[in-house]
Amino acid sequence: MATLDHYCSTDELPRHDNCPEVAESWCEWRKAETTNTLAAFKHPPRLIDEHVEKHIRPVYEDLSKDELITSMAYLAVKSLQRLADEEQSKFPVAAHIA
Numbered sequence: 713m714a715t716l717d718h719y720c721s722t723d724e725l726p727r728h729d730n731c732p733e734v735a736e737s738w739c740e741w742r743k744a745e746t747t748n749t750l751a752a753f754k755h756p757p758r759l760i761d762e763h764v765e766k767h768i769r770p771v772y773e774d775l776s777k778d779e780l781i782t783s784m785a786y787l788a789v790k791s792l793q794r795l796a797d798e799e800q801s802k803f804p805v806a807a808h809i810a
């Protein structure tokens with residue numbers, strides 16, 4: 713959600729709550745905050761306008777659900793295990809050495 717909020721931010725409505733709070737942040741607003749130059753900071757024109765945001769925000773929210781991220785991580789681990797098992801079956805001697 714950080715990137716969506718970030719790119720929907722304006723001077724009137726900054727939405728950088730989820731942006732990294734470090735001086736090396738990719739978020740120029742957060743960088744300005746950490747260097748006490750926020751008063752002079754001006755947002756560029758909105759990259760994602762409110763009409764587009766209205767349609768993509770629900771997609772972002774769905775893709776950010778913990779259950780989905782956990783499921784994807786589980787599938788990634790299972791895929792890596794399967795690949796490792798396949799490699800070991802191709803080279804059984806190497807598996808004994810490792």
Ligand SMILES: [Zn+2]
Nearest residue numbers: 718728731739
């Ligand atoms: Zn930001």
